[in-house]
Amino acid sequence: MPNPQAPSSERPTVWKTLKNDFRTTEFKKSLAYDFNEAKEYYLDKEQLARLERMGAFKRWIYSTTWLLKALFLKLTSARRILLLVSMLLIITDNDQSAKSLLGGLLLLFILLLELKDKLLARHELFEGHLVQEALMPERTPALPGWEAWLFTRSANEVGGDLVDFIELENNRYGLVLGDVVGKGLRAALFMARLQAIVRAMLPDFESLGDLGTKLNRIFYRDVRGNFATLIYLEINPDSRRIRFLNAGHLPPVIFNSVEAREAPKGGPALGLIPDAGYEEQSIELREEESLLIYSDGLTETRNERGTFLGEERVLKFLPRVAADSAAAIGERLVAEVIRFMGMAKAHDDLSLIVLKPKQGAAGSRQ
Template sequence: MEQEGAGTEQPARRSRKAGRRARKSNGNGRDAAGSSPRLRDVLFKDLRPTDLPSNFRQDLKRLYRFYLDEERRTQLAAMGRVRRTFKLLGWLLKSLLAKLSPGRRLALFASLVMCFLGQVHLNLPDGDKLETDLRFWGFLILLLVLMLELMEKVAARDEIEIARQVQLALLPRTHPQPGGWSLWSFMQPANDVGADLVDYIELPGGRLGVVLGDVAGKGLGAALLTAKLQATLRALSLDCPSLSDLGAQLNSILHRDGIDNRFATMFYCEIDTATGRLRFLNAGHNPPFVLRASAIETLEASAIPLGMMAGTIYKEGDLLLQPGDALVVYSDGLTEARNAADEEFGAERLRALLPRLRGLTAEHAVGLLIDQVTAFLGGERPHDDLSLVVLARPGGAAGPIPPPFVIPAARPA
């Protein structure tokens, strides 16, 4: 009995000590009274020291691309090292100031001047001398500008998170698998919200619509236009007599209601699961690949992207997928993915991978391609939304296959 009592007393003491520790800290640097987290906990929260070098390099690349346009980057590449350094600093500073509001622009410039002047000596009218270190005041002004910018960013983040949740709700929750077909897709936004569209549309007569679209630009504005394109396509595709008419109506609506320099590329196809025939519309999108038993074909765009020019004529294409064939549709975020050496993944690298997809289901084919892109990036963050759709018709070797052809659209009278 004594041994049993002694044995239970030690765990009891340990339990009381654990309770005091738990009350002292609730696991994220706050004590039970709800006081502020310790500075050490704030500084080192979610910190992975091994990731710091790669994260720092990626942040520098993102800053470089954000503050300098393609023309500036091309000019810098042609300069010598010394001249390039001074030009880079000057252009970065001007671009930074241009992106701030007028008040903060002046405040930041004043803080930089103060930091440059440092300690100053002023002769007062009564003969006294005033010495002050302007770097301290410059630092305070710089901190104030940073706090204001961070405040707006955090406030905008909440709105973007809501938009992200709405966008996720609009994505397909399942991948339809019609009898004799295999279908899978992948979509990875480069930012919190994406501008790529991947959707499946159930149509009358047992047909299935599949779309991959890419709206120009990034951020919340592009995401809203993507949602508009999705809603418009879903409404029009149910009873449109031809895909030529569908393209014309989509183009008219996006051109009428769109914003300058905002357009959308789109590849849309409708599958007749019984016959294996597809009718498709390529509005300025990257040419999808058709993987045959012994060949690889491409489906070129029939016209410019949607919303660019009123009255554009689009053409409907027709395609037959035999057992063993596959259709691979992708966004430019896949082929334009860049690694640390600033090399593009490229359409040719994608094409070279396609023979490895023969005999795979669409899910495994998508997984293989995404794994290859991820390995190519080597930890680099994609700078554009990355989307992929694979439609496969599993089966044996294909026989003679008619080539895809395009049905000319009827010109308006």
């Protein structure tokens, strides 16, 4: 699970670094994680499917061969030549001469260049991560009459999920959760574009259906060939009624300590159909009920065996935490996701919004 960190100002020593490496108890798990991640990156779906049908020894031979081939082909032409020369020097050194040493130094030089490229790319992505963090609202925004908890975690250094909180005129508050197709930097750029469009248009639309129609036309025009799902909630502190627009997103989940149920589905995703129509929907929360909005990164979380967390597990989990505060519900749900994943890699961005009427607020007495 990537977690970008700012560069440390302390310069580590080789001895201290190695000592910490040997002390770690996660070496075997970390190595297995890195190997599985390398397979997922370098091998295509057909190769991965073939590996699943092989025995352990044959699978190791084929995966190693395919990984080495992919590594060789993905190097630049100059580095491929250096790698070939270094291997020839090492293989043909029958008299223990300096050829093996030279070959080893060439391998280290190639590693140095590849690591440099990786660190430069990581630094750029870290800067992008900081920008996304700056655009992210507070995790528990001030929402009169309501408890609100917002969360997003990208599968990579930057992600394509949108979570936003917007104060509007006339005592109205807006919450947005969107999911742009894809992952990584490309999805992050589209997400920033979508956030800007939504924020610019919200003050001009009273009808959420009209808002969805206009958003779709702009997204289809400006981001041709891509699409995004989006759910926009509008809340009034004096009422438990939530107006919302659902453009192809997973339905909100209403839950209490007894059951969890989904709201009706909405319209198509943004950017798919140029003239798509949308309708405003609404939810009236009853006593002790809460609302969950989530991205598909929740239900599509996979563990080390490739099993999905799934909608059924989520719906069974929510009643167990329904009595908690909105923040506690969200944090316990994220903890359950982490527990289920184990050492598996996060394959998709995860975003959540939990809403709960405050006890004693004006809206809760209706």
